Amino acid sequence: MxxxxxxxxxxxxxxxxxxLSRSAELYSEHGIKPRIVACVDKGGCAISPAGxxxxxxxxxxxSKGTVAFYDKAGSKFDPMQxxxxxxxxxxxxxxxxxxxxxxxxxxxxxxxMRTGKNIISVNKGPLALAFPSLMExxxxxxxxxxxxxxxxxxxxxxxxxxxxxxxxxxTSFRGILNGTTNYILSKMEEGxxxxxxxxxxxxxxxxxxxxxxxxxxxxxxxxxxxxxxxxMGMKVTMKDVDRRGISDVKLSDVKKAKQNxxxxxxxxxxxxxxxxxxxxxxxxxxxxCVNGTLNAVSFSSEHSGQQTIIxxxxxxxxxxxxxxxxxxxxxxxxxxxxx
Amino acid sequence: MxxxxxxxxxxxxxxxxxxLSRSAELYSEHGIKPRIVACVDKGGCAISPAGxxxxxxxxxxxSKGTVAFYDKAGSKFDPMQxxxxxxxxxxxxxxxxxxxxxxxxxxxxxxxMRTGKNIISVNKGPLALAFPSLMExxxxxxxxxxxxxxxxxxxxxxxxxxxxxxxxxxTSFRGILNGTTNYILSKMEEGxxxxxxxxxxxxxxxxxxxxxxxxxxxxxxxxxxxxxxxxMGMKVTMKDVDRRGISDVKLSDVKKAKQNxxxxxxxxxxxxxxxxxxxxxxxxxxxxCVNGTLNAVSFSSEHSGQQTIIxxxxxxxxxxxxxxxxxxxxxxxxxxxxx
Numbered sequence: 301m302x303x304x305x306x307x308x309x310x311x312x313x314x315x316x317x318x319x320l321s322r323s324a325e326l327y328s329e330h331g332i333k334p335r336i337v338a339c340v341d342k343g344g345c346a347i348s349p350a351g352x353x354x355x356x357x358x359x360x361x362x363s364k365g366t367v368a369f370y371d372k373a374g375s376k377f378d379p380m381q382x383x384x385x386x387x388x389x390x391x392x393x394x395x396x397x398x399x400x401x402x403x404x405x406x407x408x409x410x411x412x413m414r415t416g417k418n419i420i421s422v423n424k425g426p427l428a429l430a431f432p433s434l435m436e437x438x439x440x441x442x443x444x445x446x447x448x449x450x451x452x453x454x455x456x457x458x459x460x461x462x463x464x465x466x467x468x469x470x471t472s473f474r475g476i477l478n479g480t481t482n483y484i485l486s487k488m489e490e491g492x493x494x495x496x497x498x499x500x501x502x503x504x505x506x507x508x509x510x511x512x513x514x515x516x517x518x519x520x521x522x523x524x525x526x527x528x529x530x531x532m533g534m535k536v537t538m539k540d541v542d543r544r545g546i547s548d549v550k551l552s553d554v555k556k557a558k559q560n561x562x563x564x565x566x567x568x569x570x571x572x573x574x575x576x577x578x579x580x581x582x583x584x585x586x587x588x589c590v591n592g593t594l595n596a597v598s599f600s601s602e603h604s605g606q607q608t609i610i611x612x613x614x615x616x617x618x619x620x621x622x623x624x625x626x627x628x629x630x631x632x633x634x635x636x637x638x639x
Numbered sequence: 640m641x642x643x644x645x646x647x648x649x650x651x652x653x654x655x656x657x658x659l660s661r662s663a664e665l666y667s668e669h670g671i672k673p674r675i676v677a678c679v680d681k682g683g684c685a686i687s688p689a690g691x692x693x694x695x696x697x698x699x700x701x702s703k704g705t706v707a708f709y710d711k712a713g714s715k716f717d718p719m720q721x722x723x724x725x726x727x728x729x730x731x732x733x734x735x736x737x738x739x740x741x742x743x744x745x746x747x748x749x750x751x752m753r754t755g756k757n758i759i760s761v762n763k764g765p766l767a768l769a770f771p772s773l774m775e776x777x778x779x780x781x782x783x784x785x786x787x788x789x790x791x792x793x794x795x796x797x798x799x800x801x802x803x804x805x806x807x808x809x810t811s812f813r814g815i816l817n818g819t820t821n822y823i824l825s826k827m828e829e830g831x832x833x834x835x836x837x838x839x840x841x842x843x844x845x846x847x848x849x850x851x852x853x854x855x856x857x858x859x860x861x862x863x864x865x866x867x868x869x870x871m872g873m874k875v876t877m878k879d880v881d882r883r884g885i886s887d888v889k890l891s892d893v894k895k896a897k898q899n900x901x902x903x904x905x906x907x908x909x910x911x912x913x914x915x916x917x918x919x920x921x922x923x924x925x926x927x928c929v930n931g932t933l934n935a936v937s938f939s940s941e942h943s944g945q946q947t948i949i950x951x952x953x954x955x956x957x958x959x960x961x962x963x964x965x966x967x968x969x970x971x972x973x974x975x976x977x978x
Contacts, residue, residue, distance in 0.1 A: 453943075454946075456943075459803045460803055463802050464798045466669075467967050468963070604957045605951045606950065608950065611944060621807050621940075624807070624942075627806075
């Protein structure tokens with residue numbers, strides 16, 4: 301299978317490393333031999349129809365800051381030229397999430413679909429802003445559109461809901477979808493003020509310099525939108541989420557909750573077709589009441605009861621493992637239908 | 640699809656109710672129209688090649704204590720005659736778990752395989768005692784052998800490990816696999832002695848009159864064996880488990896753990912090809928440290944980190960939903976290969 305990789309940050313680099321380290325097993329266990337035939341970042345691109353040498357690609361990125369130095373020349377094609385003109389079965393969209401307009405990921409995904417390429421996106425922006433129309437476009441063009449890494453990092457939250465409860469019906473779900481805010485709230489439970497906890501999260505690399513994507517609940521809301529569309533069949537976007545972040549949570553609120561054997565968590569919930577993200581008091585005994593950077597989601601289903609899945613919600617290698625799952629699924633589907 | 644149901648206790652009755660209540664969706668969403676063509680319990684059997692009327696079947700069981708009263712006559716065939724002579728695609732083995740010899744389930748499963756019928760077992764006994772050879776026999780006879788309901792009740796622990804982590808490798812797992820002992824230990828944490836907690840569990844219907852299957856760790860060990868074979872590819876049986884139950888756990892041990900922000904749990908673990916079931920001190924902050932009758936399993940995988948799944952480990956309707964998942968999987972497989 302030939303892949304075009306758009307965006308070569310931590311996650312995409314981890315994916316390249318994963319392909320390097322697991323290539324033998326991928327072939328022997330899954331009959332899959334992925335080749336990255338083009339890779340684009342802000343500085344330029346690297347192209348090789350026979351498949352890029354991933355070791356060299358990673359070294360170029362590390363030593364020179366861009367994959368453009370893979371060859372002496374450093375090709376100057378832009379992502380759109382690559383997507384439209386390079387032959388490949390799959391495009392991996394791994395540019396940064398932008399929740400205002402979704403660009404440049406939105407255009408990349410649409411172009412890839414129009415040229416008949418299957419898509420794996422780890423970029424939440426286009427999905428949060430236009431899930432229903434992107435899914436329609438994918439169906440219209442007969443391509444697969446997968447995005448396991450957008451929710452839960454390496455924790456297979458979307459797969460669990462979609463595959464493990466066949467024959468049953470999920471009626472609602474709720475959980476912690478953002479590790480940064482969960483870390484901050486956990487630190488406040490230990491006695492830190494909001495500002496000190498935020499500084500601590502920044503120091504540890506959990507929070508961005510401008511942390512509002514996390515602290516104002518946008519990241520959790522984007523994931524909630526993806527889950528509501530994919531799992532519940534709703535047709536919703538960011539504007540359908542009633543969203544409140546954690547910046548108003550006071551240390552006194554956190555202490556009060558603790559006295560009740562509870563904790564304040566930023567809970568994203570889909571219930572009766574309503575989508576909410578807001579700070580909520582959760583009993584310690586509830587399985588979703590996890591600490592640190594963990595994510596947790598509880599699904600309520602009609603027959604098999606309430607089930608919770610917990611894992612790290614981020615991380616380069618973890619999210620790369622989600623990309624690999626998507627790739628195997630696309631391969632299985634393409635293979636099945638070409639038989 | 641035609642099913643033979645052997646054993647008609649709580650789980651099999653819940654399954655019949657589930658088929659009754661969901662028949663329209665099963666057909667519209669999964670293209671599946673299951674018919675129970677024979678049902679056997681201790682009192683006799685009911686047979687109808689066109690499919691038994693499930694309402695009447697459930698009423699016969701409820702009012703007369705056996706399905707033999709479904710017809711005026713009450714057929715007197717035994718399970719082996721039914722399995723060998725009634726045409727069906729699937730046999731559901733739902734007789735009680737027996738960990739000493741595995742009968743009568745063992746013979747039922749072997750006969751069904753030999754006559755080319757796919758098997759769904761909710762009976763742990765035969766699997767715990769002879770998983771490797773039963774799986775070999777299933778492969779030899781070209782039939783599918785599924786047993787989702789044997790671990791976790793309705794919580795899809797086996798499916799999660801097998802399907803949601805494709806392309807990754809589970810390196811170890813540990814968890815709480817028995818709800819009864821977890822209930823007893825949770826009650827001891829609230830201050831009850833072992834004996835009072837056990838009495839309470841009996842009163843609530845969580846523990847049997849002779850509770851040693853649970854309290855001595857046999858049930859957890861049986862589930863551990865099933866998981867080790869299915870998920871890790873090990874070839875093991877009950878005798879490979881190092882097993883210790885909870886009857887020696889003292890209230891003072893539980894109190895001491897509580898002071899350490901921990902709790903004593905009956906942990907089943909598969910680590911470095913070693914299988915253990917034993918009371919273990921677990922930090923409260925560990926996601927598997929759940930209370931009451933909940934089950935919880937954490938999987939450690941090579942790339943996607945540690946992931947935990949939590950849910951009720953038992954219950955009629957929950958386990959029935961696991962049978963339905965198995966049935967859909969068998970249908971998908973049979974359909975795919977007959978295409």
